[in-house]
Amino acid sequence: MKWHHVQANWxxxxxxxxxxxxxxxxxxxxxxxxxxxxxxxxxxxxxxxxPEEIREELREWLTGEIPSDVVMDPVHDNHSIALSSKFVGEGEDEYSDDARFGDDGDDRDDT
Structure with a gap:
């Protein structure tokens, strides 16, 4: 992670x-x-x-993971959706409502 991640979510x-x-x-x-x-x-x-010891510890600490509450913050949703586009089929829009996917709101039996 970079310091700007830390600063923005201090x-x-x-x-x-x-x-x-x-x-x-x-x-x-x-x-x-x-x-x-x-x-x-x-x-x-x-x-x-x-100071140099602290700077080295800080560099090592910054190689760690970003806390999940930062990653899961709703402000990151659009970025996460955009990254998911590589898993969306051609001709589909990653920002589209997926209500038609699966059985959302559909009680009929497809068997």
């Missing part, structure tokens, strides 16, 4: 941040509000580590 990352850096505190994270430099400075102060 509060959704609190749990993952505190898992990685137990010294972190929700109220302090609120004040940082996704600012990467402020976050590094905060971790240096909170952990007593050197």
């Amino acid at each position: 509060s959704a990352f609190y749990e993952a941040i505190i898992d990685k850096w137990p010294e972190a505190d929700d109220s302090d994270l609120d004040e940082i509000d996704g600012d990467q430099r402020a976050f590094v400075a905060y971790l240096v102060e909170a952990t007593g580590q050197e």
